[in-house]
Amino acid sequence: MAMAPSAPVVQIDKLWTVFHNGEKQTVIHKDLDLTIERGQIVSLVGGSGTGKTVLLRQMLGLETPARGEITVLGRPAAELGKRGAASRVGMLFQQGALFSAFTVLENIAFPLRELKCLPAALIREAAMVKLQMVGLPPDAAEKMPSDLSGGMVKRVALARALIMDPPLLLLDEPTAGLDPDSSDSFCALLRSLHQSMCLTVVMVTHDLDTIFELSTRVAVLAQQKVIIHDTPQKVVAFDHPFIHDFFLGERGQRAMALLPGSPVPL
């Protein structure tokens, strides 16, 4: 992958997203710009219907914007889904999207195995390493996805997303549906993987704890644009009705205690 180390991982330029619903047209994004630098953990936040998940899907090339350009790792997002895509970007879907017909180990090994190049023993070992790196015991390898708890499904899905060590990891609601305990340990896991694997992480989340605990940058979607993309401290201080409701409500106050040196206006 020939690209300068300082080049942004994701660059979104003048993006328009329009949904057609019969005669009616709904503009979701209008001239949206967003640049994500290497090594950041960016949280996309916004009210419901502001197109956070759509933006994530567009970065993956699963959906095509009406206008504008998305460049991921120096190439157009539409080119992502080619051979070996798992080595460029990993995606953790909200429900895990594990293949229900495969065991845990086969799920994790699937992207490598499908390339039909490496020997089976090596693939198995690589998958076992990733399985244990996400904090699962080796004997979970032969389980079926239907036998796993919600937290384990997320961990297996994360291991599968990381099997080819992609530089970019996208997460859709990584802690939704997890109890506070598993949610905390999942955050800790993400943080340690982010450090040890030099990942750039983009996530969509509503969970204030996750936002404050993990993200180095927060991008707020409102009025069909990214209204601010900055450190959590600066975002919280930004004056906008959505930010006010979202971060400075009662829950926000509680979560913000996590933030070092936060300007908590009481």
Next chain:
Amino acid sequence: MPTEDSLPRIDVQDTPEGRTVRLAGAWTAAQLTVPAVWAALTAQLKRLGAPGAVPSAGQWHLAGLDKLDYLGAQVLWNHWRHRWPEALEIEPEQRAMLENVEKFTVAPPAPPPSPWSEPLVVLGGRLLNLLGHAKGLLRLLGQLLLDVLRLLRHPAQGPWRDLSGHLYHFGATALHITALVGFLIGVVLAYLISQQLRQFGADAFIVNILGISLIRELGPVLAAILIAGRSGSAITAQIGVMRVTEELDAMRVMGIAKGFRLVMPRALALSLVMPLISAWTTIAALLGGMLAAYVAMDVTPSFFINALPAAVKVSNLVLATAKSVVFGLLIALIGCHYGLRVKPNTESLGQGTTASVVTSITVVILVDALFAVLFRNVGI
């Protein structure tokens, strides 16, 4: 894309003090999974590990690597046969990665020994499974009886809207396909029979053969098989999806009986629709047969229609109708049975639907044979 300088490489220098191995390029998953690159690297590694040599011997320099990821580290670790080399020059992150690989590389589990009793266990398991199906079907049938009694006592509480919806979906929307298949089978059958009958000059008997075989056997069975494929699978899929999405549990929590609300309307609808569809298919097949008989043997339609009542006794119609009601009931019950047994995952849903169609078609043919034996003296 692989470029020249990012290809994973190994440079070996043999000096009197010992061997120095320098790794270069990007040892990453993206590179290693390119077949040509992988083949080249394995060849290099093989040359390095000459017979008798310790693969991890010598001085290893990893600091010159462009990039190392977990797959590359795994390849290296496996080459070292899970032992650290004697001398290693390495960046701290690379060491951390290799330490992770060391910690997490486990031996594959030994395959479980297959005991001598395994075939017996499998056989027993199958028998129990079969017994479970029989029990489930029986329970469903009993529940259906109770539900029908409840409906008779309180007809106002019945799920009538469901019933009419199912009548439409199982019956009205199946008219085209059953008519087409019936008509074509009638044409083919009449044409083949006419070829044989002409040799004996027994042209007029085509009415008897077609009449008896289509009205008594083929019409009901053909219709039942088509409906089993169409509606039996739909029933299983509908109920199975309700299981996967926890709708069945939601109904149970609300105190709504699934037998009364899900199974009964489908069973009633299908046992009502089946004789009608069967009559419809039979009529289409007779029309096809009539047409082919006219074209192939000059048996006029008016003769055909006049001769039909004499050739086929009314008891055949009664038998065909009774048979169809049973077929409809069985298809609906088998569909519901497999639907309710679906486990909450998508794979089980697919298996359940397949099993439902195969079982209902088999059962239709078995029951038809049973009818043929039991009523061999009726109507012929």
